[in-house]
Amino acid sequence: MTPEPDWWDHNLDRAAYRENRATLLNKVMLDHLLWVQSLDQFGKDSSLAATWIDGDGQDHVTAINNAFLTAHLRILRSIMHDLATCGPEGQLIIRDIFADHFSMLREQDDAS
Numbered sequence: 717m718t719p720e721p722d723w724w725d726h727n728l729d730r731a732a733y734r735e736n737r738a739t740l741l742n743k744v745m746l747d748h749l750l751w752v753q754s755l756d757q758f759g760k761d762s763s764l765a766a767t768w769i770d771g772d773g774q775d776h777v778t779a780i781n782n783a784f785l786t787a788h789l790r791i792l793r794s795i796m797h798d799l800a801t802c803g804p805e806g807q808l809i810i811r812d813i814f815a816d817h818f819s820m821l822r823e824q825d826d827a828s
Contacts, residue, residue: 730802733802734799734802734805734806734809737795737802737806737809738799738809738813740795741792741795741796741799741809741810741813742813742816744788744791744792744795745792745813745814745817746817748785748788748789748792749817751764751780751784751785751788752785754780755780755781755782755785763779764779764780764781765777765778765779765780766778766780796810
């Protein structure tokens with residue numbers, strides 16, 4: 717997938733954008749893998765949750781279940797699409813991030 721010719725404004729920093737998307741993709745992928753592994757470990761009927769405090773100091777709790785993971789996967793794919801539209805550089809970043817995560821998963825499997 718290649719970006720449309722006018723997709724980038726000439727004033728935008730393409731390298732900074734790729735770095736931002738790469739950092740976000742790496743974090744979102746790690747979160748997703750941890751949540752999937754946790755659900756697998758504790759069982760489908762387990763009660764997992766993510767908690768955080770927003771900028772206004774309000775507590776939030778979100779159930780981590782299959783519906784949540786399905787929605788989260790859409791976010792992950794959207795970030796991947798952002799990088800893929802950056803051309804070969806973005807596609808290489810995606811490949812490297814996936815390779816790193818697959819390598820970590822293999823190391824975990826070998827240690828088990």
